[in-house]
Amino acid sequence: MTSTVVVTGVGAVTPIGGTADATWQAAFAGTPGARTLDNDWAEKYGIPVTFAAQADRSAVDETLTRVETKRLDPSSQLALASAREAWADAGLDEVDNDRLAVSWATGIGGVWTLLDAWDTLKEDGSRRVMPLTVPMLMPNAPAAAIGMHFKAHAAVQTLVSACASSTESIGNALEAIRGGRADVVIAGGSEAAVHPITLSAFSSMRALSRRNDSPETASRPYDVDRDGFVMGEGAGALILETKEHAEARGATIYAEIAGWGISNDAHHITANEPDGTFARQAMERAMEMAGVSASDVKHINAHATSTPVGDVPESLAINAAMGDHVDDVLVSATKSQMGHLLGGAGAAEAILTALALKNRTAPPTINIENLDPAIHLNIVRDEPAALPSGDIAALSNSFGFGGHNAVVVFKSV
Amino acid sequence: MAHSEAEVLSGLAEIVNEETGLATEAVEPSKSFTDDLDIDSISMMTIVVNAEKKFGVKIPDDDVKDLVTVQDAVDYIVKAQDA
Structure with missing residues (x-):
């Protein structure tokens, strides 16, 4: 018999909200998240795009300790904050950790950590490159941070398929439950790659909107004058579990993932x-x-x-x-x-x-x-x-x- | 200019605090980095790299294993400054 799998918790860190609820409210109200960059990148490097949709980090800064922030790439910071929110939203407390999995995703990985380390190497030499550089920049770092925090022993996986990544990770989570490997999965994805390198590279590709004089109207899917996407960053986490598991603990169910x-x-x-x-x-x-x-x-x-x-x-x-x-x-x-x-x-x-x-x-x-x-x-x-x-x-x-x-x-x- | 022993101790405590979140007061001279402060090898190397930068000294990897207690590290750094 195929298990019925349901969504019982959500968490998000996005350009339009520091939480899933704030994100929903802003999406509902039609509030745009793109803003002119508050730094000198465009001027300093000659980047033709001067805006992006940067994440609302308020919940990240509230929920992560200073040491967590220091030891995690921004992509992992957003991941952990969204996963904690989803976990709390699901009302999960005690779980069988051998039956708890993480199915996460990133498109690019720890670009900030990698490039900061490269700057350090060029300026100060090899000795100053921090020992945690690789475990911070690797694409599975966000998943590992979540897995360690919640003690997910069933599996901690990372799916990487660019902008399809975190839809694949949700699909993979569904299969993990249906395949009998887990009862509860923390599924989702995160990205924190608003960086002069990515802005330059996507600009070179002509993939980004250049509506610099009006960032809030730049992302205009289906409009005849659309001229590219708006570079964003953020994370989303969903708690998936079997319907039986959810009902046994009296959880609120948002929807079935079918x-x-x-x-x-x-x-x-x-x-x-x-x-x-x-x-x-x-x-x-x-x-x-x-x-x-x-x-x-x-x-x-x-x-x-x-x-x-x-x-x-x-x-x-x-x-x-x-x-x-x-x-x-x-x-x-x-x-x-x-x-x-x-x-x-x-x-x-x-x-x-x-x-x-x-x-x-x-x-x-x-x-x-x-x-x-x-x-x-x-x-x-x-x-x-x-x-x-x-x-x-x-x-x-x-x-x-x-x-x-x-x-x-x-x-x- | 060389840092005094007390300055090295308080500077080292700040580095440990940055890396681990431990209170600076907990970084006492007699404490063992691994047994008392629960600092793993990667954190220890991060602390060493930051200490080299802060105090302008070199601490070769082969010497790090001899830095068992906070006092060992303070002594090493004070001496290395004079070298």
Whole structure:
């Protein structure tokens, strides 16, 4: 018999909120997180993009000790803060630690630690490079920090697939429970890579919006004048457990996580396959595992990053996967508020998707002034929209450099 | 200019506090880094690197194993300053 797996806790550190609740409120209200950088990077290095969506670190600074902050890369700091929030939100206390797992994700890893160490090496020589440099910069560092803190002996894993990473880590968590390896999994992802190197590199690629005079309207998925994504950072954590386990301890259930799907474009290192063929494939695989059909799906949190080339293939994929039911699917592109959290994006958006089902409300997509005529979707624009009552399903899509497509399916409870 | 023994002790206590969160008062001369202060080898190396920077001395890796107590480290640093 296949286990029913549910979401019982959420935690988030994002550009629009220091907690999951604050993030939901801001997404709901349509509050953008992008700001002009309060440093000299643009001037000093000639970076053509002068803004980003930096994480609201208030909860991080409140919950981490000074030593934890010192010994963890920012990507791990955000991870630990979001995981602690999710754990507390789930009301977990005593668990069987041999049945507790972590399934985490990052897209880039400890870029700050690596580059700070490189600066130290160049300026002061090898002897000054700190012994903890590698354990801080490794991509599995955030997962390890969470695993050690909560004593997760079942497994501590890290999935790495660029901007699809933390949707894959949620899917992997579902499989860990269904496969009998764990009863409870802390799943999610984190990224803290707003750094002059990444801003320069993404700028060189022409992937970032250059709307420097108006950062808050720069992330505009589906708008005809969208000119790139907004570099963001943040983390999202979800507590997944079997329904039996949740009910036995009287936990509040946000939603059921019913399935996930994965595919690869195998087409180009950065560009999406233009017809959305394999994005559709991932969506259909996810729905098949979840046992839902297009007529059950009433909401999609789209990947929609606001790049000129990315948003259309996903729209084609959604149309193909939803068929005649596409008009009944309320599509939200919450990167319009949060920016693009890279390896943290899938988890933060999965949280918004689960909360949308719980609250029966889809958050708005902001900043669409003129809808791209190539987009044919029922987009939730400017104001939140009510989701129907009854048993409904929702999808959260994530795609990443490397051709990765990942989709999770939630069901209302 | 060379640091006095008392200055080295208080400076070392600050480095230990930064690295481990231990109160500076807990870093007493008689304490063993591993047995009393629960400092692991990686933290010890971090403390050594920071001490080298702070006091302008060199503490070769081979000598670190001989720094069992806080006093051992203070003595070593005071002496190394004069070298």
